[in-house]
Amino acid sequence: MKHTVAVQVANESGVLARIASLFSRRGFNIESLSVGQTEDEDVSRITLVVCGSQKDLEQLEKQLNKLIVVYKVSNITNDPAVSRSMAFIKVRADYSTRSEIIQIVDVFRGEIVDVANDSVMVEVTGDEGKINAMEELLEPYGIIELVRTGKIAMTRGKK
Amino acid sequence: MSKRFTGAEIFIKSLSREGVETIFGYPGGTVLPIYDKLYDAEFEHILPHHEQGGIHAADGYARSTGRIGVVIATSGPGATNLVTGLATAYMDSVPLVAFTGQVPSHMLGTDAFQEADITGISMPITKHNYLVQKTENLARIIKEAFHIASSGRPGPVLVDIPKDIMLQEVEFVYPEQVDLRGYKPNYRGHPLQIKKAAEKINQCRRPVLYAGGGVIISEASSELRQLAEKAQIPVTTTLTGLGAFDEKNRLSLGMLGMHGSTEANMAISHADLIIAVGCRFDDRVTGKLEEFAQEADIIHIDIDPAEVGKRVAIDIPIVGDVKGILTKLNEQVSEKSSNGWGSQIQEWQEMDCRRCNSTGKNGRLSSRPIIEEIDSLTDGEAFIVTEVGQHQMWAAQFFNYNRPRQFITSGGLGTMGYGFPASLGVQVGNREAPVFLLAGDGSFQMNIQELATAAKNNLPVKIVIFNNQYLGMVRQWQEMFLDRRYSSTCLRRRSDCPPQCSEPDEGCPEMIPDFTKVAQAYGIKAEKITKPEEVRAALERALAEPGPYLLDCLIEVEENVFPMVPPGGSLYEMILEEESE
Numbered sequence: 001m002k003h004t005v006a007v008q009v010a011n012e013s014g015v016l017a018r019i020a021s022l023f024s025r026r027g028f029n030i031e032s033l034s035v036g037q038t039e040d041e042d043v044s045r046i047t048l049v050v051c052g053s054q055k056d057l058e059q060l061e062k063q064l065n066k067l068i069v070v071y072k073v074s075n076i077t078n079d080p081a082v083s084r085s086m087a088f089i090k091v092r093a094d095y096s097t098r099s100e101i102i103q104i105v106d107v108f109r110g111e112i113v114d115v116a117n118d119s120v121m122v123e124v125t126g127d128e129g130k131i132n133a134m135e136e137l138l139e140p141y142g143i144i145e146l147v148r149t150g151k152i153a154m155t156r157g158k159k
Numbered sequence: 160m161s162k163r164f165t166g167a168e169i170f171i172k173s174l175s176r177e178g179v180e181t182i183f184g185y186p187g188g189t190v191l192p193i194y195d196k197l198y199d200a201e202f203e204h205i206l207p208h209h210e211q212g213g214i215h216a217a218d219g220y221a222r223s224t225g226r227i228g229v230v231i232a233t234s235g236p237g238a239t240n241l242v243t244g245l246a247t248a249y250m251d252s253v254p255l256v257a258f259t260g261q262v263p264s265h266m267l268g269t270d271a272f273q274e275a276d277i278t279g280i281s282m283p284i285t286k287h288n289y290l291v292q293k294t295e296n297l298a299r300i301i302k303e304a305f306h307i308a309s310s311g312r313p314g315p316v317l318v319d320i321p322k323d324i325m326l327q328e329v330e331f332v333y334p335e336q337v338d339l340r341g342y343k344p345n346y347r348g349h350p351l352q353i354k355k356a357a358e359k360i361n362q363c364r365r366p367v368l369y370a371g372g373g374v375i376i377s378e379a380s381s382e383l384r385q386l387a388e389k390a391q392i393p394v395t396t397t398l399t400g401l402g403a404f405d406e407k408n409r410l411s412l413g414m415l416g417m418h419g420s421t422e423a424n425m426a427i428s429h430a431d432l433i434i435a436v437g438c439r440f441d442d443r444v445t446g447k448l449e450e451f452a453q454e455a456d457i458i459h460i461d462i463d464p465a466e467v468g469k470r471v472a473i474d475i476p477i478v479g480d481v482k483g484i485l486t487k488l489n490e491q492v493s494e495k496s497s498n499g500w501g502s503q504i505q506e507w508q509e510m511d512c513r514r515c516n517s518t519g520k521n522g523r524l525s526s527r528p529i530i531e532e533i534d535s536l537t538d539g540e541a542f543i544v545t546e547v548g549q550h551q552m553w554a555a556q557f558f559n560y561n562r563p564r565q566f567i568t569s570g571g572l573g574t575m576g577y578g579f580p581a582s583l584g585v586q587v588g589n590r591e592a593p594v595f596l597l598a599g600d601g602s603f604q605m606n607i608q609e610l611a612t613a614a615k616n617n618l619p620v621k622i623v624i625f626n627n628q629y630l631g632m633v634r635q636w637q638e639m640f641l642d643r644r645y646s647s648t649c650l651r652r653r654s655d656c657p658p659q660c661s662e663p664d665e666g667c668p669e670m671i672p673d674f675t676k677v678a679q680a681y682g683i684k685a686e687k688i689t690k691p692e693e694v695r696a697a698l699e700r701a702l703a704e705p706g707p708y709l710l711d712c713l714i715e716v717e718e719n720v721f722p723m724v725p726p727g728g729s730l731y732e733m734i735l736e737e738e739s740e
Contacts, residue, residue, distance in 0.1 A: 010341060014278070014290070021282045055468075062465035068287045068307065071341045 002031065003057050004083065004153050007046040007064060008072040011037065015069045019046065022067065028052060028060050032085070034150030043071060047083075047152045076155050083153035087131050088113070089122045092142035101141060108134050119144055166294040166325040167192040170258070171200050173301040176333050179229050181205065181220060181587060183213040187233020188273060189260025192325035205587060205616060208608040210237050212580035214244025215606070218253050219581030222567050223542060224588040225378070227309050228255040234262055235273030238319070239280065243574055245315045246284040250571025251399055252376060254313035256304045261290070263323040278319050286314030294327040299334050306337040311344030312463040313376060344462060348479035348487065356434070356458045356475050357491035363432035363456075364499030366392045369415065369444075372399030372570070373437015373461060373481050375563040380404065382485035383436065389489060391498040395423035397438050399570040402560040407539075412504070416444040417724045418552040421512035424722075424730040426504060430455045437461055437481045440470040441571070450729040460484050512722050512735055523715045524691050526550065526625055530557035532694050533595055533623070536702060541593040542567060542585050544620075546578035546602030549631035552720045554597045576605025579622070583609060586618040593621070593702065600626040600650060600670070610681040613707040621701045622678075622709040627716045628663070628670045635719045639734075640726075663716055678709040685709035 009015045016035060023030055031049040038045045050060065057075065064073045093101050094117075101120060105112060110124035124134050131148065164172070170193055174182075181203045186194045197204060207213035210232040217228030228248075232241050238259040248255045262271040278290045287307050289300045297320070304316040360366060374383050374396075380403050387394050387410050394404045395412040404411055415423035424446075427433065433455045438444070445451040448470060456474040459467050460481055467476040477484055530553060533541060543558055544567040545551040551568055560566050567585055569577040582596035603624055613620055625631075634648040643661040651667045652660070678685035684704055688697045688711070701708040722733040 017279065018282060025283045059465065059469060066463070066465055068339060068342045 001051065001053065003050050003052070003075060003077045004081070004151065005048045005050060005057075005061070006074045006076055006153060007048060007070060008038070009044050009046055010069040010071065011042050011044045012069065015044065016046075018067055018069055019064070022063055026060070026063055028056065032150035034085075034152050036152070047150060049151055074155075076153055079155045080157070081153050081155045083127055083151050084125055085128065085131060085149050085151045086123065086125045087135070087146060087148040089124065089135065089138055089143060090119055090145040091122060091138045092118060092144060093120045094118055097141055101138065104134075104137050110134065161330050163328040164331045165192065165328050166297050166320065167196045169294070169297050169329070169331050170301070170320070170325065171196045172331055173298050173333060174202065174229065177227070177301070177305045179227075182229045182231060183207060183217040183220070183584065184231030185210050185213055185233065185237060187237045187260060189234040189262060189322045190231060190237075190258075190325075192322065193231065193258075193260070193320075203587070205583075205612065207580060207583075208611050209606065210240035211244055211576065212583075212606050212609045212612065214241045214255070214257060215247065215574075215577050215580035216584035216587070216609075216612075217255055218244060218248050218577070219544060219567055219584030220588040221248075221253050221255060221584075222251075222581075223564050223585040225564065226254075226588070227305060228253070228584070229258070230255065231258045232260070233273065234260045234277070235275045237273075238277035239275050241277075241317075242280060242284065243572075243576075245281055245317065247569050247572045247574045247577055248315040249284045249286065251372060251569065252313050253315065254308040255315040256301075256308050257315060257317045259317065259319045260325075261319045261321040264292070264321045265323070267321065277317065281317050284315075285317050288317040288319065290319045291321065291324050294324050294329045297324060298331060302334045303337050303339065307339075307342065311342070312373075345464075345478055346462070346480040346483060348460065348477040348484035350487070352475060352477045353484060353487045354491065356477060357488055359432060359456060359458060359475060360390055360392075360434065360488075360492045365430045366390070366432040366434065366498060367412070367426045367430040367455075368392045368394040368404075369397075369427065369433055369435045369438060370394055370400045370403045371397040371436065371438025372403075374400055374403040375437075377437060377462070377481035378563070379437070379482035379485050380563045382482055382489060384408070385489050386485055386492065389494050390492045391495045391501070392434070393422075393426055393498075393504050395419070395426065397441070397444055397570070398555055398568060400438065401555060402563045402565040405561045406559040407561060412508070414555050415730070416441075417446065417726075418556065418720050418722065419724075419730075420556070421510050421722060421733060421735070422504060422507035424724065424733060425507045427452050427455075428729070428731040429500075429503075433457045435459045435461075436485070439466045442470075445470065446724045446728055446730040446732075450731075512733070522691070524689060524694070524712055525715050525718055526553040527557050528691055529623065529625070529694055529698075529712055529714075530554060530597070532698055534558045536695070536698055537593050537595075541565075541595050542582075542589065544568070544578050544582035544585055544594065544596050546596075546598045546605075547573045547575045548599040548602055549627075549635065549718070549720050550597050550599045550602075550625035552632075553625070575599075575602040579603060579606050580609045580612070582620045582622075583612055583616075583618050586620050587616070594619070596620055596622045598622060598624050599631060600624055600628060600674075601630045603674070604672075607677065610678060610683060610707075614681045614683050617706050619705060620707050621698075622707065623701075624674055624709070624711045625714050626670070626674070626711055627714050627718065629716060631718075632720070634717075638717070638719070639723075674709060674711040683707050683709055685711065687711040687713065689713045
């Protein structure tokens with residue numbers, strides 16, 4: 001089962017190494033991870049997507065909480081939340097297919113961020129399903145290169 | 160402008176502010192500025208003969224006194240030699256602060272001479288660690304390090320200090336308080352959970368208290384005794400919990416687990432309520448997890464939330480400080496004159512499961528009388544420090560521990576080479592007390608160089624070697640589970656021995672080394688005994704000697720530790736004694 005965990009950590013060097021070391025030592029699998037700054041300059045936020053049972057996750061949360069650099073761990077898997085990740089997809093495109101591709105990108109509210117002779121680069125933001133769908137639709141044209149960010153998430157309303 | 164101090168001076172001042180009296184340390188290039196200041200400082204400085212010896216000594220000092228152990232090592236190899244000691248302390252929750260020198264800041268990451276990324280290396284085996292980046296931060300970091308090491312669930316903290324940080328001058332301001340946003344241990348157990356636990360205890364019929372090292376760390380022995388006696392609950396302790404409960408008390412079941420007593424393992428297996436206090440359900444304690452304490456509800460009291468529910472599902476978890484929680488619990492449990500199963504417990508106790516170890520084959524010297532003699536000659540007051548292996552289990556079984564911090568051993572990590580340096584640290588922290596090191600012939604050689612430390616500091620540790628000329632515990636497993644194939648466990652073996660040999664006899668080569676001669680080379684008195692009737696007089700000579708003393712006991716070579724729960728077996732499936740041939 002997949003879980004989304006938001007971790008507030010100290011914004012200082014070595015923090016990611018501590019988290020990564022903990023994950024490998026305790027045998028937890030990270031599916032995606034993204035780190036970034038927050039409204040508080042002393043705090044960074046790590047959004048993790050991890051696989052495992054409920055028991056695994058409980059242990060993971062407790063172990064994370066033991067790290068001195070970890071301020072707060074929230075499992076937001078079942079909370080009402082908005083989550084997004086982003087992808088760049090470089091796809092083969094010539095004069096005959098370019099407009100079809102642009103149409104698909106429009107439907108997904110993506111953007112063409114670069115055009116070359118024989119390819120275009122597409123930027124798409126959304127939840128996992130949307131990015132997967134986009135990838136699938138562009139596949140037949142020939143995907144040259146693809147890169148995805150980890151997921152970031154925030155719960156709705158106050159908190 | 161107020162006075163400025165170098166980082167090295169700030170280091171000395173900060174340690175004074177923390178009340179440090181004793182430092183175990185080994186100098187080197189990157190800690191030269193600190194050592195220059197230590198030359199004039201008033202700390203007692205003990206020089207080990209290997210950094211590993213230094214950190215284990217600091218560990219023994221910490222475990223036996225309850226104070227924080229302090230160790231210093233230089234960068235690179237000095238720092239990496241601390242690794243085993245850090246891991247040992249981490250597993251057994253021992254408060255240590257380790258300071259390492261580091262190459263100057265501008266050379267970090269250049270593979271400079273004696274550079275090693277010790278904060279990276281020690282990350283998973285320390286409670287926390289620091290690389291000091293500015294001299295301005297040094298005092299705060301030292302304050303935090305001592306706070307983190309000793310609070311909550313204690314553990315080792317490492318502070319890595321680049322040499323230039325020690326030389327720069329800044330003002331000295333020592334923080335009065337520590338405020339760490341990400342570290343606020345919870346000491347107070349939830350009142351509702353405590354109430355539930357008390358109700359459970361009042362209702363149960365077959366309770367057992369299972370006490371671990373956390374009871375000792377939390378200084379909660381008297382609260383534990385009160386609970387046991389008030390509600391008439393028998394008590395078993397883990398290896399690191401030995402001494403938390405007086406073993407002469409009628410309610411004592413001794414140690415549980417792989418080499419635990421029959422009464423302890425049977426009681427756990429048949430209990431309807433287990434009150435686990437300051438312990439962590441280690442695999443050596445539980446045996447086969449699926450069959451552990453199947454009939455029991457479990458109350459688990461521990462300060463580390465991550466230990467609760469980690470291996471065994473818990474019915475009533477109580478997270479917080481053991482001492483405070485037991486105090487509250489004692490107010491709520493009702494007094495009983497007996498529990499539901501006293502006679503059954505007594506029956507198990509009377510089996511004296513360890514009897515099979517009482518004599519060696521063919522009248523040879525065996526382990527039990529040696530340990531019992533130490534117990535009786537010191538009125539049960541000695542500190543017992545062990546290495547790791549068979550002798551460690553015998554030490555756990557045959558000495559009646561009666562006070563916390565009396566038994567010092569590497570439990571979680573099982574570090575051979577821990578005991579001897581640790582015993583020196585115990586003696587440094589308890590100058591007048593009798594300290595015995597019980598060692599194996601294998602383990603003792605892993606930090607044998609510390610004989611110099613014992614001799615030069617006149618630390619009167621009594622070294623008793625259980626010399627069976629084998630790596631005995633490994634040999635026992637080979638004998639029992641691997642068809643007596645004694646692969647690399649015979650310490651008498653020489654290059655011209657037959658490639659395979661499981662039948663030691665009189666014609667085998669001499670054991671190397673002769674421990675008495677090694678001791679004598681360090682100016683330490685030593686003798687060798689081979690017969691049961693020599694034990695008492697030899698121990699008396701050892702105790703009468705004002706300095707250290709080494710007693711090499713040539714014991715039965717193939718003596719085994721029983722009872723034994725075979726690996727992967729259930730606690731109630733103990734092997735009680737040698738199968739007769």
